[in-house]
Amino acid sequence: MAEATSILPLRLTSVTLQARGQTLIDGISADLQAAGRSLILGPNGAGKSLLLRLCHGLLRPTAGRIDWAGGNGERVRRRQAMVFQDPVLLRRSAAANIRYPLHLRGIPRGERQAAVDEALAHAGLGAVADRPARVLSGGEQQRLAIARAWVTRPEVLFLDEPTSNLDPAATRAIEELILAVARAGTKIVMTTHDLGQARRLADEILFLHHGRLLERTAAADFFAAPRTAEAAAFLKGDLLC
Template sequence: MVNKILPLAVQGLHVRRQGRDILGPLDLTLDATGFTMVIGPNGAGKSTLLKALHGVERVSAGTLTWSAPDDDVHARQSFVFQTPVMLRRTVRENLRYPLSLTGVPKAQIDDRIHHWASLIGLTDHLGQSALRLSGGERQKLSLARALITEPELLFLDEPCTNLDGRATRDIEILLLEAYAKGTRIVMATHDLGQARRLATDALFLVRGALRETGKASTFFEHPQTDELQAFLKGEIVE
C-alpha cells in the first residue's frame, strides 16, 4: 500500500532573502483533506509560503515533515502559478508532458489527454500552439496539466488574477471537482469572495507571519484578531 504524503507538519519555517525576513518563523499542520485558502495583503508572504511548502523556495530554517518519502512527495503534488507557464508546444504536448514524466501507461495517455481537453473546452485546439491561447485558456490548460496526473496535493498561486468572471467560474468548477475526487488543495487568493466560496479552512498572513487560521465558518464569520476583522471589512492592513 502506498503511503499518503499528508499530513504535513511544519515547524519553525523561516525564509530570509538578502538579510530580510520574508516569511516566518511559523508552525502549521496541513491535514490530509481540505480546501485551504491563503489570504492576506500584498507582500504578506502568500506566494513564498506556497513555494516553500512545494519545495521550490529555499528555506532558511525549519522543518517540513511529510508522511511519505521525498520522492513520493515530489511526484504526487502539483503547482499552478499566477502567470501560466506554457511549453512552446501544442496543447496536446502540454498535456502529454506531465504524464510522460510520471510513467502513465501509453495506452492511457491519449484517453486522459482527450478527457481533460474536453473538460477545459480545448478539444478543437489540441494541435494548436499553447502560446496562441487566450489568457483564460492558458490558465485552464495550466490547471488541466497540473491535475491530469491526479495529484494528491495541488498548490495554486492566485490562478484567477486578471481573468474575467466566466473564466474564473470555469476554473473554480474544475477545482471543486478535483477536490470532490480527493485532491488536497492549498490556494492563495486576493479575492475574498472566492475565498469564501471555496474554503473549508483558511490561513491569514501579515508581514510573513501567520496571524490566524481556522475552519472557514469560524474564520470568516467570527475572526479573532483585529487585523483579520479589518482585512475582511476591506480596510488596509499593513
C-alpha cells in the first residue's frame, strides 16, 4: 500500500478556531514533518484535542489554513487515521473490527485475513481475535483501535490521549505498540498531558496553553530548558490556569 509521494509535511498557517465568541485555538502555525514523533503537550483544556481534530479534518478552522503536501483530496484522507481517547468499536469480534477498514478500502477478501492476523499479532491480540470487541479490557480495546487504524498502513496516525484511562501496565503496552508503529514508518502525532509519557515517546514537543502554541522544541531541549514560564511551571508540576 506504499505510495510514492508523501502527504507530509502538514502545514498549519495561523490556524484559529472560535466558538461562541471564544478563541479556542489561537493562530497556530507549524509544519509537521514526516520524521519524528510529535507530542502535543499541555494542561487540561489547552486545546490539544481540538488541534488534533483540526489536523485530521474533523473540524474546520474558522481562520487560517491546513495544508497537506499531498493536496487536500481523497488520497490525503485515506493516508491518515485517528485513534480517540475512548475508542468506538464495532459490535463484532476483534478480528472483524480490523477486517472492516480493509473491506472499505476494497482489499480483496482473500488478502484480508493475512493482514488481520498480522495486525492482531502485532498488537498482542491474537488470543482474543474471536471475542466481541466490547468485552475486551480497556487496554485491549485501545490496542485494537490502534491495530485497526494501522492495518491500512497510514502515513500519519493521530492519537488523542490513548492511555488516559489505563493503568501503568496497559499504558506500557500501548506505548510499545505506538513505538512499533512509528518504527514501521508511520508518523505519530499524539496528545498527552502526562509528562512521563511525553518524555518516553516524544522526539519533539508542541506545548499548548490556552489554545496557543507556546513552544515547539526538540524533546530533549524542552525538558532540559523550557523557553516559556508556562512550560517551566508545567514541568515543575505547578497548576496552570
